[in-house]
Amino acid sequence: MSSTINASVDGIVLTASSTAAMNLATGGTNRLSIDTSGNVGIATGNLTFSSTGQRITGDMSNATLTSRLAFQTSTTDGATRLMVLPNGTSTTSAFNLLNTSDANNASYLTFACESTVVAFRATNAGTGTLLPMAWVTGGSERMRLDTSGNLGIGTASPVTRLHVLDALSGGQFIVANSETNSAEKYGTFATQHYTNAEEPALGVAVQSSATENNILIGGALGEFNAATAIKFYTAANNTTTSGTQRMTIDSSGNVGIGGTASAFAKVEITGNFPGTTAGIGHYVNTTAPNGMTANVQGFRTNIGTAAAAFTLVDMHHFYAVQGAFGATSAVTNQYGFHAASSLTGATNNYGFYSNIASGSNRWNFYANGTAQNYFAGETGVGRVPVSGVRLTVRGSNTAATDYALACYDSSDFVLLYTRNDGYINTGTRTNSPYNATTGSAANMFVDSNGGLLRSTSSLRYKSEVTDATHGLADVLKLRSVTYKGKNDGDKVFGGLIAEEVHDAGLTEFVAYDKEGRPDALHYGNMVALAFKAIQELKAENDALKARIEALETK
Numbered sequence: 331m332s333s334t335i336n337a338s339v340d341g342i343v344l345t346a347s348s349t350a351a352m353n354l355a356t357g358g359t360n361r362l363s364i365d366t367s368g369n370v371g372i373a374t375g376n377l378t379f380s381s382t383g384q385r386i387t388g389d390m391s392n393a394t395l396t397s398r399l400a401f402q403t404s405t406t407d408g409a410t411r412l413m414v415l416p417n418g419t420s421t422t423s424a425f426n427l428l429n430t431s432d433a434n435n436a437s438y439l440t441f442a443c444e445s446t447v448v449a450f451r452a453t454n455a456g457t458g459t460l461l462p463m464a465w466v467t468g469g470s471e472r473m474r475l476d477t478s479g480n481l482g483i484g485t486a487s488p489v490t491r492l493h494v495l496d497a498l499s500g501g502q503f504i505v506a507n508s509e510t511n512s513a514e515k516y517g518t519f520a521t522q523h524y525t526n527a528e529e530p531a532l533g534v535a536v537q538s539s540a541t542e543n544n545i546l547i548g549g550a551l552g553e554f555n556a557a558t559a560i561k562f563y564t565a566a567n568n569t570t571t572s573g574t575q576r577m578t579i580d581s582s583g584n585v586g587i588g589g590t591a592s593a594f595a596k597v598e599i600t601g602n603f604p605g606t607t608a609g610i611g612h613y614v615n616t617t618a619p620n621g622m623t624a625n626v627q628g629f630r631t632n633i634g635t636a637a638a639a640f641t642l643v644d645m646h647h648f649y650a651v652q653g654a655f656g657a658t659s660a661v662t663n664q665y666g667f668h669a670a671s672s673l674t675g676a677t678n679n680y681g682f683y684s685n686i687a688s689g690s691n692r693w694n695f696y697a698n699g700t701a702q703n704y705f706a707g708e709t710g711v712g713r714v715p716v717s718g719v720r721l722t723v724r725g726s727n728t729a730a731t732d733y734a735l736a737c738y739d740s741s742d743f744v745l746l747y748t749r750n751d752g753y754i755n756t757g758t759r760t761n762s763p764y765n766a767t768t769g770s771a772a773n774m775f776v777d778s779n780g781g782l783l784r785s786t787s788s789l790r791y792k793s794e795v796t797d798a799t800h801g802l803a804d805v806l807k808l809r810s811v812t813y814k815g816k817n818d819g820d821k822v823f824g825g826l827i828a829e830e831v832h833d834a835g836l837t838e839f840v841a842y843d844k845e846g847r848p849d850a851l852h853y854g855n856m857v858a859l860a861f862k863a864i865q866e867l868k869a870e871n872d873a874l875k876a877r878i879e880a881l882e883t884k
Contacts, residue, residue: 371404421445430458437461452477559591725750752780771854778843785854800836802863807834826851 344352354362363371388399403410414423424442435456442449452463464486465473474482482488484495562577577587584591588601603609614628631647650666669681684694697703708715712724712734725734728750736747744757756763775783789795808831812824828848832840839859841850 429461432456439463775841775852778841778849798858798862800859800862802866804834804836805859805863808836825853 349366351363351365353360353364360373361375363373365371386399389396390398390400392398401410401412414425416423422442422444424440426438426440428436428438430436433455435458437452437454437458437460440449440451440453442451450463452461454460460477462474462476464471464475471486472483474486474488476482476488480488480491480493482493482495485493558581560579561575564574564576575589577585578589578591579585580591582591582593584593584595585597586592587597587599592598599611603611612629618626633645633647635642648667652664655661667682673679673681682695686692686694708717708720708722710716710722710724712726713722716722723734726732730749730751730753732750733747734750737745739745739759743759744755745759745762746754746756748754758764760766773785775785777783808826810824811827812822814820814822828840828851831851832848836859839852839856840848841852843849
């Protein structure tokens with residue numbers, strides 16, 4: 331072997347022959363060897379950097395992959411293992427992978443082996459940002475764990491703790507035991523893929539054991555697959571001997587919550603209410619999301635009938651029945667339907683709203699019970715109630731053939747009705763105003779506003795009483811007439827003309843309309859005018875008799 335040592339201003343150059351390696355030895359032992367291909371080998375001892383912040387750099391690129399640094403065992407066909415060892419009594423070793431050359435301000439991934447845990451961490455130093463973790467296979471991202479702790483499978487934007495987005499044909503998540511094909515056997519949790527052309531798959535498949543086929547949702551489209559029923563238990567395990575049955579789905583698809591499924595109800599809730607001082611059997615507690623502008627419905631029924639010809643007697647969309655009350659219990663109030671007083675936040679708030687169009691045998695509201703009906707607020711029929719009016723009724727038109735209000739007895743005889751043209755009828759039943767007669771004088775008056783008033787004569791209802799000045803002379807001004815009423819056919823009446831009584835100056839006997847025109851006469855009050863005229867005639871008669879008697883005595 332031949333070698334040369336050349337010294338120059340640039341340093342020391344060691345040169346070996348082309349057929350031999352160059353070795354460096356200390357203490358009679360080779361420490362470093364460089365073969366003719368340029369490979370460097372450390373025979374004994376450690377590679378040690380005496381200062382901090384040192385780096386091993388190199389660019390061993392080829393045409394396919396750039397910027398690579400490779401480690402490989404020298405054992406032919408041997409496995410390569412790269413080890414990081416703690417020093418002394420330390421129990422932690424780690425790899426840090428950084429996204430910048432500034433180690434003090436970087437985002438980095440740490441693989442660490444510590445005394446109690448093997449850790450896989452995405453962390454940062456200085457101004458470095460926290461980055462999500464992503465798993466990539468086949469050139470595509472398959473899973474991502476974001477910085478909030480949300481895990482996305484099939485999506486890079488998870489919105490929940492576990493967000494699975496799958497367009498594949500298999501189960502999205504499967505937990506299996508050691509049996510062959512255990513995903514279809516026992517201890518399975520899976521969801522089944524479906525396309526738009528298929529029925530939706532059921533989301534969970536669980537079977538308790540090989541002998542108790544209590545719960546199994548499986549099959550090509552995720553159908554129920556149980557011999558008789560799917561049963562849910564709570565206890566140490568889900569067996570009928572030590573567990574309590576909480577929910578059942580029977581072979582007909584009927585669901586029982588709190589126990590077994592009913593044979594005549596699609597969903598039946600049994601058992602005690604939850605809670606201590608208050609309980610709710612069915613609770614919808616949700617929020618209308620942004621953009622939902624049409625409507626939301628907390629409870630809805632849509633019941634139809636089969637196409638076959640048959641008659642269904644009753645169809646109840648909501649039906650309240652009293653259950654059994656314990657012998658020593660007491661219920662203060664029972665409501666078939668209750669709208670709470672807080673139902674006031676909308677523009678329009680309806681405790682009960684019905685919008686059925688008019689037609690034969692149709693009722694927006696029909697109370698068939700014989701119990702009392704009570705309306706505490708102002709009530710409107712045919713219109714919004716008038717403020718301060720307990721009951722407001724509005725007719726559907728102004729026709730004389732239709733009625734705003736009608737009252738009948740149990741035999742459908744009219745007791746009272748008000749036509750839409752203003753006509754009021756009190757009927758002809760035994761004690762109606764028409765048949766309940768009296769010998770008393772009339773004491774009712776209709777004023778110009780249509781109001782009914784009782785006509786009185788007692789001094790208790792009068793003030794500023796003085797003797798009337800009118801008398802026989804005024805009576806002689808009046809014209810007694812006969813006439814026919816325009817709404818009375820050929821019936822002939824006798825009376826006076828209101829305008830003529832007014833012109834005679836007897837205005838206290840005239841009733842006037844809203845425009846101040848003579849409209850009616852207070853015929854009862856005109857008795858006073860007749861009495862005064864009679865008194866004047868008697869006075870004249872008495873004077874005449876006195877004169878005659880005086881002449882006869884002469």
